[in-house]
Amino acid sequence: MSEPAVQPRRGYSVRTLPGFAVMAVFCFIALYAPIIILVVFSFNAGTSLAIWEGFSLRWYAQAAANEAVQEAAVRSLILASIAATVATVAATMAALATTRTRRFPGRTMIYALINQPLMVPEIVTAVALLIVFAWIKVATGHTSLIYLITAHTAFCIPFAYLPIRARLETMDYTLETAARDLYASPWNVFSRVTLPLMWPGIIAGYMLAFVISLDDVVITEFVKSAGQETLPTFMLGQLRRVVTPEINAISTVILAAGAILVSLFFWLSRGRK
Amino acid sequence: MKMVAGQELGTTGMAVNSDAVAEEPAVEARRISKIFQGETEVRALDDVSVSIRRNEFFTLLGPSGCGKTTLLRVIAGFEPPTMGALYLAGTDISRLPPNQRPVNTVFQNYALFPHMSVANNIAFGLEMLGKPKDEVRQTVDDMLRLVQMEALKTRRTSEISGGQQQRVALARALAPHPEVLLLDEPLSALDLKLRKEMQIELKRLQNETGITFVFVTHDQEEALTMSDRVAVMNAGKILQIGSPQEIYQHPAERFVANFIGESNFLDATLSGGTVDLKAGGRYDVTVPEGVAEGSVSVLVRPEHASVRSGPAGDGEMSGTIETVVYSGEATTLHLRLATGEPLKARSPNSPGEGTLPGQGEEAAVSIGAGAVTVLRD
Numbered sequence: 001m002s003e004p005a006v007q008p009r010r011g012y013s014v015r016t017l018p019g020f021a022v023m024a025v026f027c028f029i030a031l032y033a034p035i036i037i038l039v040v041f042s043f044n045a046g047t048s049l050a051i052w053e054g055f056s057l058r059w060y061a062q063a064a065a066n067e068a069v070q071e072a073a074v075r076s077l078i079l080a081s082i083a084a085t086v087a088t089v090a091a092t093m094a095a096l097a098t099t100r101t102r103r104f105p106g107r108t109m110i111y112a113l114i115n116q117p118l119m120v121p122e123i124v125t126a127v128a129l130l131i132v133f134a135w136i137k138v139a140t141g142h143t144s145l146i147y148l149i150t151a152h153t154a155f156c157i158p159f160a161y162l163p164i165r166a167r168l169e170t171m172d173y174t175l176e177t178a179a180r181d182l183y184a185s186p187w188n189v190f191s192r193v194t195l196p197l198m199w200p201g202i203i204a205g206y207m208l209a210f211v212i213s214l215d216d217v218v219i220t221e222f223v224k225s226a227g228q229e230t231l232p233t234f235m236l237g238q239l240r241r242v243v244t245p246e247i248n249a250i251s252t253v254i255l256a257a258g259a260i261l262v263s264l265f266f267w268l269s270r271g272r273k
Numbered sequence: 274m275k276m277v278a279g280q281e282l283g284t285t286g287m288a289v290n291s292d293a294v295a296e297e298p299a300v301e302a303r304r305i306s307k308i309f310q311g312e313t314e315v316r317a318l319d320d321v322s323v324s325i326r327r328n329e330f331f332t333l334l335g336p337s338g339c340g341k342t343t344l345l346r347v348i349a350g351f352e353p354p355t356m357g358a359l360y361l362a363g364t365d366i367s368r369l370p371p372n373q374r375p376v377n378t379v380f381q382n383y384a385l386f387p388h389m390s391v392a393n394n395i396a397f398g399l400e401m402l403g404k405p406k407d408e409v410r411q412t413v414d415d416m417l418r419l420v421q422m423e424a425l426k427t428r429r430t431s432e433i434s435g436g437q438q439q440r441v442a443l444a445r446a447l448a449p450h451p452e453v454l455l456l457d458e459p460l461s462a463l464d465l466k467l468r469k470e471m472q473i474e475l476k477r478l479q480n481e482t483g484i485t486f487v488f489v490t491h492d493q494e495e496a497l498t499m500s501d502r503v504a505v506m507n508a509g510k511i512l513q514i515g516s517p518q519e520i521y522q523h524p525a526e527r528f529v530a531n532f533i534g535e536s537n538f539l540d541a542t543l544s545g546g547t548v549d550l551k552a553g554g555r556y557d558v559t560v561p562e563g564v565a566e567g568s569v570s571v572l573v574r575p576e577h578a579s580v581r582s583g584p585a586g587d588g589e590m591s592g593t594i595e596t597v598v599y600s601g602e603a604t605t606l607h608l609r610l611a612t613g614e615p616l617k618a619r620s621p622n623s624p625g626e627g628t629l630p631g632q633g634e635e636a637a638v639s640i641g642a643g644a645v646t647v648l649r650d
Contacts, residue, residue: 172382172384174380174382174384175384175386175387177351177371177380177384178378178380178384178385178386179386179397179401180351180370180371180372181349181350181351181371181372181376181377181378181446182372182377182397182398182401182445182446182449183372183373183398183401183402183449184372184397184401185372185401188401192397193386196388197387197388
């Protein structure tokens with residue numbers, strides 16, 4: 001028993017479980033091999049997705065010059081920014097209401113309702129939105145980006161809500177009580193103590209919502225009006241026609257952007273501790 | 274001056290001490306009840322009345338769940354009382370929110386703001402009160418000096434030790450110079466040595482600032498060491514209020530006696546102002562209110578019972594030594610009296626002395642005058 005306590009006893013180590021290493025390697029291959037292939041072929045000089053013909057940035061150049069890609073990318077970014085912002089504000093308020101109030105009847109119910117979009121199959125929501133928005137579009141004749149913004153905001157809320165709520169739950173409520181005790185008005189308690197402390201949760205929620213919005217295909221496909229392609233729906237449309245490594249190039253850019261965003265968040269949250 | 278809980282908690286609830294000074298009490302709770310509605314109704318405070326004097330170090334002592342922290346939270350304004358009223362220097366503050374009460378709290382886990390420096394933590398209350406910047410800076414420096422933390426002014430609160438956090442929490446709560454400082458078991462997270470140091474430190478701070486301290490603890494030794502007066506609580510009620518000496522030497526009831534220090538309970542018969550112990554001996558006693566003549570239970574502290582070898586003489590109790598426990602500064606003898614009652618007797622050890630009877634020996638026990646206390650069971 002003289003072994004240090006941190007070292008789990010040999011018999012309990014998952015590493016010695018039979019097949020564990022094989023399973024782990026298999027999972028990582030299944031996860032990352034296709035992505036690596038996709039990235040590699042985005043640099044292919046030829047037009048094939050299967051035969052390597054040398055290194056080139058031609059598909060990046062082509063994608064960047066493609067007006068349809070530019071337009072879709074800008075639309076995606078506008079959509080994701082607005083939807084993530086509105087969703088984060090709503091999620092912050094919801095998280096405060098479900099963690100910083102006395103337990104009230106139906107609190108669990110509200111929690112379930114907020115997370116409903118995670119439970120309902122996306123295709124069902126998509127069809128439902130299609131029908132409702134079709135009525136409104138017919139009735140008003142209005143076809144701006146507002147429908148997509150509304151839909152994206154709605155399904156982004158639970159994704160923003162979860163990290164914010166998780167953050168609030170790890171925050172000691174006594175801190176806010178202490179601020180109250182030290183003559184802070186309710187607004188000052190929020191702005192001087194609650195908000196600064198929940199900030200990492202809000203940033204995480206925002207980034208998650210942003211990425212989810214940027215990535216969405218199903219609901220977007222059903223809700224968008226004619227000509228309102230986002231990057232993912234544009235790519236889907238392209239796949240129905242000719243498949244060139246241009247798709248790989250766009251995918252790689254999105255992948256890189258996502259990776260940078262996530263790394264940035266980790267870096268930020270570590271710096272705060 | 275004997276103070277007995279019955280007087281303090283008169284049915285009118287107006288806590289009037291016969292020896293209270295004429296000035297307005299710092300805090301006065303009048304018939305406060307706090308009921309928590311949940312699956313079952315919990316009466317955390319049950320008709321509690323107490324009057325805390327100005328500049329007093331007042332301790333609420335009791336086991337966990339006795340309502341002491343609830344009473345503190347009611348005074349701070351974190352919990353509204355279900356019934357009753359709370360007065361601060363004569364003004365009814367029952368309905369004031371915590372940020373409008375000139376009362377500050379030192380929390381059990383300190384509750385320092387982790388995103389602020391030590392200095393900013395201390396400045397918080399002053400800033401919220403809208404004090405001018407110069408005054409805030411000056412007071413923060415004064416407070417840092419008071420708790421000897423000048424060197425760590427710019428540190429984050431996560432970068433300092435538990436004892437240092439404790440000092441910052443004190444400085445933060447004292448900085449706005451509240452009428453009353455509430456302390457919720459602030460020493461419980463510290464190790465023994467540090468705790469002893471902080472006990473002295475707290476007394477010093479209270480003397481230097483002249484602020485009324487209301488201290489909550491379940492540690493009887495801490496309560497006796499630091500307090501001017503102690504209120505012993507159990508099951509949402511205050512059982513007795515008095516100086517540490519009164520509480521220790523003349524507990525009003527068995528719970529108080531048991532909770533504070535070690536106790537022997539002996540059967541006796543009360544008549545007039547004297548008790549006859551069943552095991553032998555007659556003693557003059559003070560009879561608390563509400564105790565009838567006849568069969569009673571009395572308290573004898575182990576250090577007030579002295580033991581010698583040999584058969585019992587007149588007015589002594591006879592017994593047999595069952596166990597001898599040596600604990601450094603004292604030796605405790607566990608006896609079985611002739612009546613079958615157990616008794617602990619403790620005598621201090623001094624060099625050259627070795628005359629205590631040993632295990633199995635017959636012994637005679639005598640009790641010092643005034644050391645027998647009649648209990649209201």
